[in-house]
Amino acid sequence: MRPANLFIAAGLAGVLAAAAGCAPADENDTAAPAGSGSAGSAAACAPAQLKTVAQGKLTVGTDDPVYPPWFNDNKPESGEGFEAAVAYAVATKLGYTKDQVAWTRVTFNNAIAPGPKTFDFDINEFSITAERKQAVDFSSPYYDVTQTVIALKSSKIAGAKSLADLKGAKLGAQVGTTSYRSITEIVKPSAEPSVYNNNDDAKKALQNGQIDGLVVDLPTAFYITGAEITDAVIIGQLPPTTGTPEQFGLVLDKGSKLTGCVSGAVDALRADGTLQKLQQQWLSATQGAPTLA
Template sequence: MRPRSAAIAAASVLAALAASGCAPQESSGTASGTSASASAGAPASCAADALATKAKGKLTVGTDTPAYAPWFQDDDPANGKGYESAVAYAVAKRLGFAEGDVVWQKVAFNNAFAPGAKTFDFDVNQVSISEDRRKAVDLSSGYYDVRQAVIALKSSKAAKATSLADLKGAKLGAQVGTTSLDVINQQIRPDRQPAVFQKNDLAKAALKNGQVDAIVVDLPTAFYITGAEVPEAKVVGQFETTGGAKEQFGLVLDKGSPLTSCVSQAVDALRSDGTLAAIEKQWLSDAAGAPVLK
């Protein structure tokens, strides 16, 4: 993830990663992040002027601050750059909203899916779909198939890990309320209690300072951190999906929101026409180089 000061370095890193290819979402569509079919009209009941949005004629989208790469670029969700910014605008377009009709709102990660009424129409912030979260909020269809990864300093013992067992004795860390933390507790099951951080920035600082041996984040973020922010660290490996179900990020909406069905229809259409795959190819890196830890 990126502070503003890393913008120039990050651009070159992401370009290099993109050049190596990617593992896009399965679909057969165009090779453009703004495919023509994404702008096709939504069903009448899901047209922009028929939707009960927070502000009439506007689509209010929430995300955390800072807004990190590769999900956003330059800490500016409104510029359309980065995977999640591009997805948000593609969903808006599918629903019939122009770019100028999208209003961004700052929402802390944990607040996005906490119980209670929301001030946004949907939130996009790497929120994994789970039944527990569905008790408090609505979640759209998945817009990204997630893989988790572990990062360690190249000089550490954890960097040499080739299996889950090799990490059991390590001091591990992750952001609170994330599936990254779940992976530590449920798949690695370390001998020591993992460190829990409010932000990934704090987790990265702890890694650099030697307070933890390794941290767990999603794979695109892992590539970004090691390529642009903590070059003395490496992606040790990624975790395989367990239980047969893929972890996916979903857009967060009010519990019982009248928009949920329309937003999910938009996401499904973007997946089936190839738009999500094209956006992933543009903004996210290839996972092929990260070995699977078993």
């Protein structure tokens, strides 16, 4: 990643003027889809054929609040921010215009819980995991992600260079996220991790000294340290919890008839370079953070 001052100049200017469990995929990324279902045919995926929550509209879910660089100013309907832009790009591929996209707010945990959904798909930095696939469907992945540790400059772990340096740290993360899994499965600290309902609560805990470090995805880490908690620093990226890259996917109801069509739209956006362009536009600052081993 480039330094925080360049992040603010290159990325935050647009974010702040308009007014987050990650490194962007490589420019030549060709990661195989890890979602559920198979791509549907163009005819079968036309809006007139899709049985959506509201006929003739595409209802997209996300959390409240949502943060840059994924969304700007907590307004997903603006289409600004990486995930907001991805959602509208998927809608366009499916044949929906911007005014045919409706947004609904759903908490992270409720979105991935079993049971009927109030959305057609939800976009909220959901990592695709085998466990979650038991309760929901995932689209093909739209982003390759890593988890990152941040800390106050005054923290005892501010100079950490390895996973071993984090063993005695009190770490925190949002509930139900791969950020939390990374703490328990990769870092394995001696102290029980703290769990928070959302990143706002987690950031307050970091600022108040209740935790030594906070684990979030990489773009969110750059935004927090560059714009929200300027006396915080990125310690480093964590290795993946498995041998394969962690990837974000769109969440759909288990067995949804939309899964194949949505995956097909994501695959097309990857193939035509749209996902790469959106990463460059909204996540260009997230490069170069060291990896802890």
